[in-house]
Amino acid sequence: MIYTGIKDKVAIITGAGTGIGFAIASLLLENGANVVLNDLDNEVTEKATKTLDAKYSGHCLPFSGDAGNIEVIDGLVRYTLEHFGRIDFVVPNAGITLFGDFFEFSPQDFQKVVNLNLQGAFFLVQKASAIMKDQGSGGRIVLMSSITGIKSYPSLSVYAMTKAALRMLARSLVLVLGEHQITINAIAPGATLTERTALEEPDYAGAWGKLLPGGNVGKPEDIANTCLFLLSEGAAHISGQTLVVDGGWTVIGRYPGDLD
Numbered sequence: 719m720i721y722t723g724i725k726d727k728v729a730i731i732t733g734a735g736t737g738i739g740f741a742i743a744s745l746l747l748e749n750g751a752n753v754v755l756n757d758l759d760n761e762v763t764e765k766a767t768k769t770l771d772a773k774y775s776g777h778c779l780p781f782s783g784d785a786g787n788i789e790v791i792d793g794l795v796r797y798t799l800e801h802f803g804r805i806d807f808v809v810p811n812a813g814i815t816l817f818g819d820f821f822e823f824s825p826q827d828f829q830k831v832v833n834l835n836l837q838g839a840f841f842l843v844q845k846a847s848a849i850m851k852d853q854g855s856g857g858r859i860v861l862m863s864s865i866t867g868i869k870s871y872p873s874l875s876v877y878a879m880t881k882a883a884l885r886m887l888a889r890s891l892v893l894v895l896g897e898h899q900i901t902i903n904a905i906a907p908g909a910t911l912t913e914r915t916a917l918e919e920p921d922y923a924g925a926w927g928k929l930l931p932g933g934n935v936g937k938p939e940d941i942a943n944t945c946l947f948l949l950s951e952g953a954a955h956i957s958g959q960t961l962v963v964d965g966g967w968t969v970i971g972r973y974p975g976d977l978d
């Protein structure tokens with residue numbers, strides 16, 4: 719598939735040192751874009767940027783820091799403008815998945831999840847789309863939701879709430895951003911094998927794959943391909959939508975035989 723409207727564009731991707739964000743950064747660079755790659759950990763950010771810079775020299779720059787922190791977000795936007803001169807694409811991908819019993823969930827953990835998943839995404843979108851608006855040449859925003867924002871899973875109520883809110887953020891902003899030719903959509907990945915999920919469950923592919931119609935968990939590249947499409951020229955007429963990328967998992971119904 720050839721995607722147009724990616725070459726020479728400037729993208730900010732948070733949480734891009736590993737996993738889905740890294741796959742998005744790689745695919746954007748492969749298609750000729752410039753990327754500012756953010757991750758919480760300085761070493762992870764530097765390592766990922768170095769890996770990509772070896773192939774796409776000068777087109778990938780590092781900016782480490784907590785993507786839930788407003789000062790970091792301000793710095794990230796400023797850094798991108800100083801180094802690449804504009805902002806066309808924003809993917810607030812960084813998110814924290816904190817499992818916890820509903821009755822025991824602490825205010826501190828609640829705040830942690832909300833700070834990154836919601837505050838970080840909201841203010842990055844706010845600050846970057848203000849720049850896009852002034853540039854006057856449109857833009858693209860892709861939020862990283864989750865099927866956990868659609869279906870119910872134990873121990874993930876706070877995470878689920880934030881991921882559902884991101885779908886609504888995309889819907890809420892179509893009116894504000896549409897007149898500036900800025901589209902905003904979300905992706906809801908299903909079970910996807912990343913460095914983190916492999917740590918959570920060593921047999922991640924086996925344990926989760928058997929829940930899916932095709933028997934395979936998703937790869938970061940599956941999500942990156944979807945993201946590239948939503949960022950491309952061809953997706954100009956899509957806004958306010960959430961694209962579920964889960965191998966068909968969420969549409970499966972249950973029947974009494976499942977309980978045997």
Ligand SMILES: NC(=O)c1ccc[n+]([C@@H]2O[C@H](COP(=O)([O-])OP(=O)(O)OC[C@H]3O[C@@H](n4cnc5c(N)ncnc54)[C@H](O)[C@@H]3O)[C@@H](O)[C@H]2O)c1
Nearest residue numbers: 733735736737738757758784785812813864907910912914
């Ligand atoms: N992997 C899945 O199965 C899955 C499913 C649904 C949704 N998602 C969502 O997709 C996104 C990426 O998932 P993943 O599994 O690749 O993520 P991950 O948890 O592996 O994190 C990716 C990167 O984000 C960085 N990060 C963590 N906290 C950060 C912070 N405060 N600021 C900046 N960077 C930070 C990590 O260091 C890591 O390198 C997340 O928003 C996640 O909620 C993932």
